Amino acid sequence: MSRTTEAPRTDRRTQVTVLVALAANLVIALAKTVGGLLANSPALLSEAAHSVADGMNEIFLLASLRRSRRPADARHPFGYGKERFFWSLLAAVGIFVMGGCFSFFQGFEALHAGAQEQFGGYAAGMIVLGVAFAAEGASLVRALHQVRRQGGLVDGLRDPALRTVVAEDATAVLGVTLAFTGMALHMVTGHVVWEASASFAIGALLVYVAYRLGREARDQLIGEAAAPETDAAIRALLEAQPEIDSVEALFTMKTGLETALVAARVDLVPGIDSERVEEVAVRIKRSIGRAVAEADQIFLDVTERSAREAQGSPAATGERGGA
Structure with a gap:
């Protein structure tokens, strides 16, 4: 079966993967926000911003899957295939602004104003992070399974939508781990610097991922050669x-x-x-x-x-x- 014949079926699988990630991020974003407000936790609020950014990006990716399949017309004689790359670039910008910048802001805010420990709220927040880790991990497993079905890391990650979901889910799993560690050290030591450091680390991670995804989208938009x-x-x-x-x-x-x-x-x-x-x-x-x-x-x-x-x-x- 040719690559172009297989494309619609692959797009349907990618759409399911994106929808799974979207559902997980929307539920987790709400839970993290409530937990972060209850615990007054900058690291957990940073993770909430991360999940909101990921949820918005999944909407961009769904738009790219639909719009890139439009047939060529007089105004766009070579078709709309590059829509895929454009919406992926917007997703990278969303990760940078909504996730990375907000995480840095939360870190500075924690160092400047401090954060009061509330054991009950922190316990609830850490439970939320545990549930988020499981949900993000399940979404990542789904995305990696599709990557394997599409030919492995080289061929599977050619699709910018799938590549973005894998990057988001892997970053989310690592981000949850950082937030959990920062909250735990804050509770044990009483020093907010640990949680602020977790926010800074999450922000740096998101900025790096946004840069890598944005660079890939830029190369494809300006006219990348075939393999x-x-x-x-x-x-x-x-x-x-x-x-x-x-x-x-x-x-x-x-x-x-x-x-x-x-x-x-x-x-x-x-x-x-x-x-x-x-x-x-x-x-x-x-x-x-x-x-x-x-x-x-x-x-x-x-x-x-x-x-x-x-x-x-x-x-x-x-x-x-x-x-």
Whole structure:
């Protein structure tokens, strides 16, 4: 089954994974907020902001899954595949602003104003963190299971929506652990600096994750090349054609999760008449479209070597892959 044929089924699985993470984060965010207010705990309130940020991001990811599947039109002739990358970038910004910055604020606020220990409230807060750890862990297991089904870490994490959910859930598990440790040390020592330090650590973790996710989305939005193995497969196919003397240049660019634009400049062997050039170009493009499923748009700049050397006038042709 081709990658593009499998895509709708994969999207449905990803949608379920995102919905599981969304449900977990909304319930946990409410529980953490109530627990944080009862315990007057900056670390627990930081974790509540983290869960709210994650919940908002899941909404962004659901929008990306729906909008990226819209067909190409006159205004967007290469389709809407990059919507996936745009909404993932917004999710990274959400993690930075709503999670990271608020966590730093809570840490500074705790150091400046202090926090009164309330044993009953802290006990309830730590119970909330235990439940959150179990829920976030279950969501992470679900996401990692899908990653494994989609080919492992390399292929599975190509999907920015799934990559974001895995990063969020893994960060949430670690963040809950930091918050629990900070609260426990605050209760044992009576020093709020432990809980403030947990808030700072959670903030730093979220800022780092937001940076990594944002960098990935940025690279894809500005025109990232297809995977090196895809480039190598296309070049090998071109060089294997008996009519091609040399491949002068090959360019690829991802236009979506499973689609890419391919542009190549090739020199044909001498002696091919002009009528046959068009026939050869069409056959080569169809061969690329069949061999490389993600090659959605294919353009060839075809030149007969002796004619180019004599006149320097290439003839360009273009066609949608697999047509």
